[in-house]
Amino acid sequence: xxxxTPPAEVLxxxxxxxxxxxxxxxxxxxxxxxxxxxxRGEFCALIGPxxxxxxxxxxxxxxxxxxxxxxxxxxxxxxxxxxxxALTHLRGHSIGFVFQYHHLIGAFTAAENVMMPLLLDHGxxxxxxxxxxxxxxxxxxxxxxxDNRVGNLSGGQQQRVAIARALAMxxxxxxxxxxxxxxxTKSADGVFALMREVNLAHGTAFLIVTxxxxxxxxxDRIIEVVDGRIVADNxxxxxxxxxx
Amino acid sequence: MSRWLPFExxxxxxxxxxxxxxxxxILAGVTIGVGVIVFMSALLTGLQGNFLRRVLNAQAQIVLQxxxxxxxxxxxxxGIVEDAVIQRPTQRLxxxxxxxxxxxxxxxxxxxITTSPxxxxxxxxxxxxxxxxITLTGVEPESYFRxxxxxxxxxxxxxxxxxxxxxxxxxxxxxxxxxxxxKLRVTAGTGRNAVLTxxxxxxxxxxxxxxxxxxxxxxxxxxxxxxxxxxxxxxxxxxxxxxxxxxxxxxxxxxxxRADSWIRTNMEFFTAVNAQRxxxxxxxxxxxxxxxxxxxxxxxxxxVQRSREIGILRAMGGTRGQILRVFLIxxxxxxxxxxxxxxxxxxxxxVLWHRWARQxxxxxxxxxxxxxxxxxxxxxxxxxxxxxxxxxxxxxAARLDPVVAxxx
Numbered sequence: 001x002x003x004x005t006p007p008a009e010v011l012x013x014x015x016x017x018x019x020x021x022x023x024x025x026x027x028x029x030x031x032x033x034x035x036x037x038x039x040r041g042e043f044c045a046l047i048g049p050x051x052x053x054x055x056x057x058x059x060x061x062x063x064x065x066x067x068x069x070x071x072x073x074x075x076x077x078x079x080x081x082x083x084x085x086a087l088t089h090l091r092g093h094s095i096g097f098v099f100q101y102h103h104l105i106g107a108f109t110a111a112e113n114v115m116m117p118l119l120l121d122h123g124x125x126x127x128x129x130x131x132x133x134x135x136x137x138x139x140x141x142x143x144x145x146x147d148n149r150v151g152n153l154s155g156g157q158q159q160r161v162a163i164a165r166a167l168a169m170x171x172x173x174x175x176x177x178x179x180x181x182x183x184x185t186k187s188a189d190g191v192f193a194l195m196r197e198v199n200l201a202h203g204t205a206f207l208i209v210t211x212x213x214x215x216x217x218x219x220d221r222i223i224e225v226v227d228g229r230i231v232a233d234n235x236x237x238x239x240x241x242x243x244x
Numbered sequence: 245m246s247r248w249l250p251f252e253x254x255x256x257x258x259x260x261x262x263x264x265x266x267x268x269x270i271l272a273g274v275t276i277g278v279g280v281i282v283f284m285s286a287l288l289t290g291l292q293g294n295f296l297r298r299v300l301n302a303q304a305q306i307v308l309q310x311x312x313x314x315x316x317x318x319x320x321x322x323g324i325v326e327d328a329v330i331q332r333p334t335q336r337l338x339x340x341x342x343x344x345x346x347x348x349x350x351x352x353x354x355x356x357i358t359t360s361p362x363x364x365x366x367x368x369x370x371x372x373x374x375x376x377x378i379t380l381t382g383v384e385p386e387s388y389f390r391x392x393x394x395x396x397x398x399x400x401x402x403x404x405x406x407x408x409x410x411x412x413x414x415x416x417x418x419x420x421x422x423x424x425x426x427k428l429r430v431t432a433g434t435g436r437n438a439v440l441t442x443x444x445x446x447x448x449x450x451x452x453x454x455x456x457x458x459x460x461x462x463x464x465x466x467x468x469x470x471x472x473x474x475x476x477x478x479x480x481x482x483x484x485x486x487x488x489x490x491x492x493x494x495x496x497x498x499x500x501x502r503a504d505s506w507i508r509t510n511m512e513f514f515t516a517v518n519a520q521r522x523x524x525x526x527x528x529x530x531x532x533x534x535x536x537x538x539x540x541x542x543x544x545x546x547x548v549q550r551s552r553e554i555g556i557l558r559a560m561g562g563t564r565g566q567i568l569r570v571f572l573i574x575x576x577x578x579x580x581x582x583x584x585x586x587x588x589x590x591x592x593x594x595v596l597w598h599r600w601a602r603q604x605x606x607x608x609x610x611x612x613x614x615x616x617x618x619x620x621x622x623x624x625x626x627x628x629x630x631x632x633x634x635x636x637x638x639x640x641a642a643r644l645d646p647v648v649a650x651x652x
Contacts, residue, residue, distance in 0.1 A: 059647050062559065064558075064559060064646045064647045064650075065647050084564070085563060088558070088561055088562070088563050089561065091559065091560075091561055092560060092561015092562075093561070097556075097559050097560070099556075099650065103552060103553070103555075103556045103650065104556075105553050105556065105557075106262065106553075107255075107258040107259055107261070107262035108258060116557070116560060117560045117561060119251045119254070120251060120557065120560055120561045120562045120566065121561055122251075123250055123251055124247070124248070124249065124250045124251060124254075125247045125249070125254070126247065127247070165560075169561070
């Protein structure tokens, strides 16, 4: 008999609101009560026009910012009660980030960049870190470039390193903010395929902000945000998902 | 990536290496600053030490003399003073009362290492028709030369004083046209005179002293000055030269004789030393401040340049404390490395200056005293200055909002 238990939640948002300059005449509410659940293994696109609140929502989910109201639960941890240090710890362990401009640290090699989350967590390097980083680089097809400074890699390669870095702590959720926005079509397809492959192989949930409807359609689920509200949250037909 | 270094050190050192141009420029700045401080401090210490050595080699640290004679008012009865004006009496040459007993007392005083009786007074040195007024100083060479290092300044002859011998300065010899072994007639203010043989010529590096000071045996001076068995002063050498004034006051209180320390008689020298110290401190603080501001400005620029990377590190789980320490370490490393190269620069400058700068007579201008503690202190202070200078930029980095930092 098949197991019908739904996968574990990696993210739950309940009535999330976000205002800037709260309590002042300049107060602006940009998110108006967002409810959202993301489960392990989901591969979601977050779409919406510019200024709709996607990036703000991503920052809240990434624990880089705090909501004005509502509950945000990451892998079962209600973040309302957590102080800055605890949020930092939870962020480091549960969430991986991939940004549009890779944001790798130029002073380090590809392998060292992948090791960075581990180094931050452990405080100092140990014997297991480099093999772990190299395994991740192998997975993203960049092992031969492991000792190259990231500045010497192409845009697509840099984004692959960023994906490997995001996976270093084996997080339950990876947030990708326009991960292919700065790449040519071929590189974008490659990066997207890589994220999909990781998602399928390890069950890592992905929430990908994209303006590219072609890529969005290749996700399992498309969440559309307009004017700070989720206006659509639809599963993509299996025949469409993962294909072009 | 080093296995034994903590995260903060790895990132701090890599950031410094990555921004090598900034690092080199600020290191050069710190190097020059520390070099100047080390050079100035060592030079001033050497010059002061040299000056001090010269002063202390030329005079006793404490001189005991009979108290001034004072006129006692003539009293007609209790509370009745007959004379309205009391004239200060002239100070005649007198011996220290019971000087042998005082000398024994001084020899037993803790901190006193040498005592030497001296009979000194004014006299005339005559040679043919030439005459010069001199200070005739009668000494016991064994003890006196342990206090006043006259033998080190002898340029001709011996530091020897038999009863018919005299040691005079080079300038007096020139003026009287005499040289080693010549006879010299010395007439004291008492009218007594003696013909003495020049046994030595000294050069104390001061024309006035070379013209004025002469040294004879104690008995010769006592005879000429009509102080048979008496001495005009007792000269003391003490272990702690800087405690001389305190000791002098204690001795004066205990014995009743007048006790003057070298500190009191060289008050102007100490004023000059203090002025030098103040100027040196101001210069050192100014240079230190410049170094600190240099480090701070470079790190502020670094924080701005690396704000996005700081944001990423924070997003990946980096704590504020870790980011803070990354920049504090950079400040400390810049200060420490700069102090190492600055100490080397200061040392090299000292050696060159010592070799090049000479006094008129060709002797060294200052002794080359290399104090390891000066270099250690310079390194410690520079590293601390670097860390303190990094506090503001480091706090700024640690407080960066990751959202704003990543957005750039």
